[in-house]
Amino acid sequence: MSEAPPSITLEAGKESIEELAEAAEAQFKRLVDIFNPKNNKLNFLLLALPITLYFNFQHSLQMAFVFSMIAIAPLAFLMGKATEEIALRTGEAVGGLLNATFGNAVEMIIAGMALYAASQNPDVVETMVTVTQASLIGSILGNLLLVLGLAMLYGGIKHSEQSFSNQSGQMNGALLVLAVVALIVPSAFHYNGGTSDAVMKLSYATALVLLFIYGCSLLFQLKTHVNEFSSGGHGGGHEDPEMSIKDAWILLILATVLVGWMAHILVHSLETTVEKWHLPELFIGVILVPFFGNAAEHFTAVLVAGKDKMDLSIAIAIGSSVQIALFVAPIMVLWGWVLGVPLPLEFGLLETVAAFGSVLITISILADGKTNWLEGVMSLACFAILGMAFFFA
Structure with a gap:
């Protein structure tokens, strides 16, 4: 031949x-x-990324702190976009696991970086632990009161009354109550005479239980009772992917790396910002960090509410809170254990009361399966009161 x-x-x-x-x-x-900002207006905020690097290079840490928070918002959106694209091609089970893992990846990265910084510098342990705990509580408050409040207000203005299926809302509400109980018990145990070591042991054991419950909830929604939750308005199975699986993974990895870089700068500049601007650590952790970290989720939940898709809007807000309470918080407690940084599930009185109150208000508002703009105003008013309390704390 x-x-x-x-x-x-x-x-x-x-x-x-x-x-x-x-x-x-x-x-x-x-x-x-x-x-490209022409395809998504939120991408204009990506300009904050090079500005952050400039101020960080110039050692202007306060400005680097501000712009790193702003840069995280569009990067979080891109992470969410990539995760959705991958989920469309991998099926509900794997897609659900990806959404659970990356849905609150920004909070995990920021909190993880803060605990790592604390493990490397004993002088900042107290600040980093306080901010980490506050950011976890702040994410729950932000999703339940701010995101859901804005969604109900915006949707209520366009539609006089919006109805939704409360099947998933009831289950997520029960999971949130369980999570709040898990936050209250270590505090009550400590006030009842428990030592700090005993509180930490209780926190580690509780974290493992919460992770087990979260795994069971995923199994319940994605496997054994998937039909009961398929009518929640997600419509994921009817959407066509907009990018190849390879492009989606490249985008996810790139956005995650950039978020990690911005989170590193944010954590590195946090102590200086607190000292120079005299900002309360609780206010930074509860209000500022979760607001920018969840900005993309906020935007999506409000937009779909305006399209009369309250099922999806509520699923985004409450589902994210459940992830924070049952997945992210326990993971951070165990991560602190590995690093030798004690991060108990014992939160301050104000944080605990705020979390319990936000869950109670949200469950009460959603109990009848209907929402309107006044209920949105009520949620936003509650968030404003709590925000002022943390600012003056």
């Missing part, structure tokens, strides 16, 4: 190289389009 002439082999190799180059160029253009 005769061999192909060298000229033909070289030509075939040249064509394959050109095809690979064209494919790489096309892939690069698709990724650039994802970051």
